[in-house]
Amino acid sequence: MGFEVIPAVDVFDGRLARLSDGGVAFVEAFDGDPTTAARSFVEAGARWIHVVDMDLALGGEFRNLDVVAGIAGLGVSVQASGGITGHREVERALASGAGRVVLASSALSYRAAVEALLARHGDALAVGIESDRDMIRGRARQEVGLPLLETMAWLAGLDVDRYVHTSVSRVGGLEGPDLDAIGAVIDVTGRPVVASGGIRGPEDLRRVAAIGAHGAILGRALYEGLDLRDALAAVA
Template structure:
């Protein structure tokens, strides 16, 4: 199981939100590129990036810090937030992103996801963010009636590289991930599922790994707070 340290970008800084609420942002580093280097030096295989402002605006906002990160590390990075058309997808991949994450458009324009996955094999993931099983879009500000599992299944034949599943109520709350829901989703589809939201201690990572079906886990606040030591976690997961 791959551990993805997270850098969430708001107004050019690395922050963490509580349950997706922008007004409840804690700044952890005003130099996101330095944070990315620290993660890379600890030995991570991937870095997970989110343009929080972009998720609300519907277009990239934190392009400068993302570009600084890409210039600073050789570790592959994936990015979500505000990526809602083919031109933006192409632009980010040309700039060196290893993978784009499509969230809102997966609900509103699923044909774009399919087109992008065909055009860029292995470089397109779907972000599914849910409250109580129902998908939320536009920076989690809008709830839909679409169920997370149904949305995931709809992309089974699309060729997407991964599904990043976030339980919004757990995100940033340090209360542990929703392992049953994540495992159920991973068992419902053949697409690799990456867990996000609530990973707060080493035991959470071990529990996700031990399901045997979850391909990765994203952690942010726990790494910044020191609740999880990245180097130790990577070593334990590798073992």
């Protein structure tokens, strides 16, 4: 399998949104409709869509499982994310049509629970690593207080199918990917790593692929003019 380019669809209260310095900002592209955005990405060639339930990520409840189901109904694989930490949340996401669920970094303080989740859900579960410098951060950019490399060394001893690494300081800023952090996670785990945060376009995708990442998640760039077809062609 080649390098995966995965468009992100972040959803708050049923609408396209993103985190900003002032909190949640709604996105006007695609008329603010998550399914319309996903349909456009599927038509451009996307095989996976990364759906973030921002309501859950910000400490609330799952409010957008209908969006997961609707996007899965387009015939594309859905990777569900956004503050998912327990069995019930994982099972609800899978039951709604997600093909893969990303376990939030905030779960990593509870090692026995993480090990149980991995044993139960296997390759349907990816582990999210949200980091800033040498620390792991949790949902909505809150500090978890876990050292990055030490935690990764523990995870490397488990049967983790893949990781989704997010450079917190780069999210939504279009400042380019944190190649050092991505490379460190790849080196420690030896497992497929999908990178997220700061990716602007084709050149950034080529750089991420060159250091050995399995794929990359594209967010804000796609809503501000980047054509997904160009992104896919860059790493074909």
